[in-house]
Amino acid sequence: MRRDQLNEVEWQKVLRHAEVLRRLPQRPTAGDVADAMAELAVSRATLFRWLKRFRTEERAAALIHRKSGRRGGIDAFEPALKAIVDRNVTTFYAMPERPTLTRLRKHIVADCRAEQLPPPSIRRLKGYLATLDVEAMTRRREGKARADAQFLALPGEFSAQRPLQVVQIDHTKVDVTVVDPIERQPIGRPILSIAIDVCTRMVLGFYLSLEAPSVTSVALCLTHAIIDKARWLEDRGIALEWPTSGLPERIHVDNGAEFHARAFKRGCDDHNIIVSYRPPGTPRFGGHIERLIGTMMGAVHLLPGTHFSNVLERGDYDPEARAVMTMRELEAWLALEIIAYHSDLHRGIGRPPVAAWNEAISDYPRRQVLDPLAFLIDFLPFEARVLRRTGIHLNNICYWSDGFAPWIGRCEDKVLVKYDPRDLHRVFVKLGDNYLMVPTRNPGRPAITLWEQKAAIRVQRARGRHEIDEETIFQTIAAQRALVDQAIRETTQTRRWRARRAHLQERPAISPSVPMDEPVIALPHFPVEVWE
Template identity: 85%
Template sequence: MRRDQLDEQEWQNVLRHADVLRRLPLRPTAGEVSDAMAELSISRATLFRWLKRYRTEQRAAALISRQSGRRSGIDAFDPALKTIVDRNITTFYATPERPTLTRLWKRISSDCRAGRMPPPSIRRLKTYLGTLDVEALTRRREGKARADAQFLALPGEFSAQHPLQVVQIDHTKVDVTVVDPIERLPIGRPILTIAIDVCTRMVLGFYLSLEAPSVTSVALCLTHAIIDKTRWLQDRGISLEWPASGLPGCIHVDNGAEFHARAFKRGCDDHNIVVSYRPPGTPRFGGHVERLIGTMMGAVHLLPGTHFSNVLDRGEYDPEARAVMTMRELETWLALEIIAYHSDLHRGIGRPPVAAWNEAISVRPPRHVHDPLAFLIDFLPFEPRVLRRTGIHLNNICYWSDGFAPWIGRCDEMVLVKYDPRDLHQVFVKLGGNYLMAPTRNPGRPAITLWEQKAALRVQRARGRRETDEETIFQTIAAQRTLVEQATKETTQTRRLRARRAHLQARPEILASAPADEPVITLPHFPVEVWE
């Protein structure tokens, strides 16, 4: 029993007992012992037991009545039984399969019978487990993440002192099914890539895609983060403000392959952006963006077609049947939700993020890029290629620009070729420090995506073709598109293929950082040919 569990009367009795023991000399006489026994109404053995405890601890609380049962530090089993128990705990109980206490007890009992010794009771076994390292057991049974969430102390916090000093980026699968813009049939759940400023908690930008996270989705999210969003919002019919923009000083990311890609690293180095990686298996180091994602997904759960957080919450709800939003509509909805998030009180900083941002940038203005288009190109994936007399050959497609002519025969080294996987209609070749846009050698061919190109190659190889020429690729893609358009009953996969290339036909605005009186920059086709 602890001192704080005693009532006042019991505590006063303990103090009285301690006062009697305190008056006894180091070697008390028989008369002094008899007097103390009479005053405390205890036996001689109890008197000397109390006296030993009091003199060992030198405190009155040592005289509080001990609870009955086995004292701590006393081994619960004899050596032979302990060997059996420890072996079964290590090899059976402390495993990812997480056997129950009852199954552990049955296994130990079986071993004990084989060794002709009495098994321990299940209550005694449970008490023994309580004396072991609970954190180590949890780590072995439930994994490091669960053990850290339960036992890891987090006394500090990850913070930044000024805006854009640290920006966190992460991906998540959105908890809602989207539909294609033509038939309004479900095509799956998109992937959201989002960036947040750690200092002010402002969302800097995001990007929605039907594809897995890649260096291209990171590049488009970063480009959206650094641009002025006025024209981007107007294009989506939003008259509200989203003032966050500028180059980050440090990007804090996890260890995904897209964040270790050459294009991402080189783009960051070129723009003096430090890349900081979280330790593997430690999502708590990305707590700001993780909480933001949780907030956004909590809002998404109110949309038709939501998938909820788990199966129990979903019940009989059918997300595919209830889905109504296209990618474009979901993008607009997320933008409005983010703007509302900026104006709401943030408990982490004690004020709305937009107020913190406006105050911070008045003291320390952010860095801006002069050409958002060139910034995006810097982060696109690339391949080194030889500049031939016939042009640049990439992905079994030949590209040509009249700007290649002065370099033919004078370029001894491989050149850097950047490409947008969403549109292989042109590439960007770095010559003399500038990017030169080179379209396909046959401009009349339609724009295609990298996914379509790879699918066409798979079809040709399945037919036994070892070498595939450019004409075959485009003919195969044209035939595949015809099949998709003529299908009377579209599958989810074909609807996704059509949605993937929707931007190639509609030419939607991707970047829009220019003022209202300047031309709008669009992707994937670029209105200029050379960038300084």
């Protein structure tokens, strides 16, 4: 029993006992011992046991009555039985599959019968397990993350002193199914990339995608974070303010492959942005972004088509049947939710994030980006290619621009070619100090994604074609698109395929190879002003 569990009468009794023991000399005489025994009404053995505890611990609480029975940590089994129990605990119970106590006892009973030993009762076995290291057992059965969450002390704090000093970025799969904008059929759960300012807790920007996290999704999230969002909000019919913009000083991220990509590192270096990585396996170092994601996903659970946090919460709710929101509608909804989050009281800083931002940003000048498209280009994936007389060859596609003419035969080194995986209709080639936007050599061909290009090459190689040319790629993609568009009953996979290229807005153009009296071919348009 602990001191705080005693009532006042019991505690005063303990203090009186302590006072009697305190008066005893270091070497009490027989008379001293007899007087103390009479005053405390205890036997000689109890008196000396109390005296030993009191002088060892030098505190009155040492005299609090202790529960009788075996003390924790004392082995409850004979050596032979203990060996059997320990062996089964180590090789069976302390496993990630987390066997139950009943299953553990069945294994022990089987071994005890083989050794002709009496097996322990389940109550005695449970008591023995309680004497083992709980943290070590939790780590082996439930993993490091669970053990850290339960036992790891977190005395420190990760903080920033000014806005944009530290920005955290992370990804999560959104707990809601979205639908395609044409037939409103479910196409799956999108991936959210989101950035937060550690100092003010303002959400700086985000990006939704149907693709797995990549350097491109990071670039688009960063581009949204650094721009002024007035035009972006107006384009989505939102008449509210989102005042964040500017280049961060430091980006704090986990160890995902997209954050170790060459394009990401070089883009940050070019704009004087420091990249800091969390220690592997330590999500607590990204606590600000993790809590933000938890808050956003909690709000998403109110939307039709939600998947909730787990199967038990979902019950018999069918997210696919209830889904109603398109990617663009979900994007606008998230923007409104973020703006509301900015205006609400944040317990971590004791005030609304927007108030903290407006007050702090006036004291610190921001580094602004004048050309968001140029900033995005700096973070796009890139390859070094030879500038040939026929143009640039990348991903089995040839690109040409009349701007190459002054450089043909004069480029001794390879040139840097940047590309947007969402649209291979054009690339950005660095010539001198500037980037030249270069379309495909055949302007009559439609825009395609890198995902479609790789799929087309896989199809051709599966057919035994080792040499893949540009014409074959576009013919294969055209055939695949025709199958998708003509499917009588579309599956989720094909709807996702169409949604992947939905951002390639169509624009009218006439192919040089098509007579004027033929139908006009619609070519996708590169979305240059999405982030303005």
